């Protein structure tokens with residue numbers, strides 16, 4: 001069985017098949033760079049990283065485009081308020097965003113187009129819609145998409161348009177429009193606002209048109225996957241479909257994939273509730289990036305993730321177990337006949353792991369397969385049934401797991417067991433065998449000072465990081 005994904009448009013899990021064999025084109029709604037990303041945003045970006053890595057593991061070439069929304073009402077308002085240009089206002093947040101991606105070990109997308117660098121493409125698309133009769137212009141010069149010209153409107157979100165009361169706000173765009181359902185493609189500039197002089201007049205693009213224009217510019221008029229958070233389904237993605245398909249007459253996207261919300265202690269995350277966290281907030285509390293990565297990846301992307309500090313501590317403990325396990329594999333007793341039963345168990349775990357990921361990226365099940373395997377291999381290790389002859393097989397699956405989850409290598413600044421520590425362990429062994437217990441104890445203490453404890457077991461000395 002191949003990869004299956006849940007498509008929001010079809011409301012079911014379907015076989016994944018890209019338009020071009022072997023190549024997957026993905027568009028991902030990126031951040032609005034007027035603030036630091038919060039952990040709910042990061043959860044969505046991490047789900048997209050998981051998707052990317054699973055597609056690559058399946059042998060696909062991946063072309064992923066993630067936009068940076070660097071112009072909108074808020075940004076313009078804040079730039080005016082602080083007396084700087086839009087670029088000066090957004091630059092530090094753009095840099096912070098890329099720092100966060102790197103800290104979270106999110107594989108970079110192929111392109112990160114910024115909205116302000118693609119105004120021409122947006123103007124071109126709006127002109128196309130205007131020429132096809134899908135737009136109207138209001139007195140102030142703003143241009144709206146007329147939803148009544150696109151009968152498929154609502155197919156993604158299944159929003160009931162008849163239930164939308166007049167005056168209901170479906171959009172943060174506030175200018176006069178014919179119907180409350182219509183949305184702005186182009187907003188005429190107000191005095192004092194930074195704006196662009198274009199064939200459509202002086203103004204700036206609406207948020208929705210950015211994503212239609214940039215995705216089609218980089219990925220073509222039809223492409224494979226469009227991702228985002230569930231809060232993007234309506235109106236953002238619904239509007240993207242309307243704009244794109246009304247302009248081209250072609251299906252816009254084959255698979256729409258959305259990550260569920262992150263909540264905190266069972267509640268919606270909100271600054272007003274004091275439960276709003278950015279990555280920086282968690283790092284300031286001493287949590288390591290890879291622990292945060294692990295926690296945010298550990299729940300299936302279509303389930304709500306309830307973030308708690310207890311959950312972070314459990315994630316840290318889970319990584320500790322994996323680290324101990326990896327250390328044990330480094331210290332296997334010598335042997336030359338592989339344990340066939342153990343090899344079979346490892347093969348079974350590897351199959352369960354891949355099957356779970358292929359089943360709509362079922363992360364919790366994939367991780368359960370890994371931890372059950374770790375438990376069984378630890379038992380074999382305890383009873384001396386695993387040796388260096390099994391190392392390649394055991395280490396191979398652990399590595400395969402980590403090529404997807406990427407949580408085993410230390411974060412910058414984390415202590416790593418160096419060659420000198422191995423040498424100290426060997427020196428202590430030698431001292432002990434020679435009966436020089438004072439020296440052996442001194443070395444043990446030195447190691448403890450560096451965060452390494454030694455345990456004498458039936459299979460010999462084992463070390464552990466603490």
Ligand SMILES: [Zn+2]
Pocket residue numbers: 028029030211236
């Ligand atoms: Zn978007």
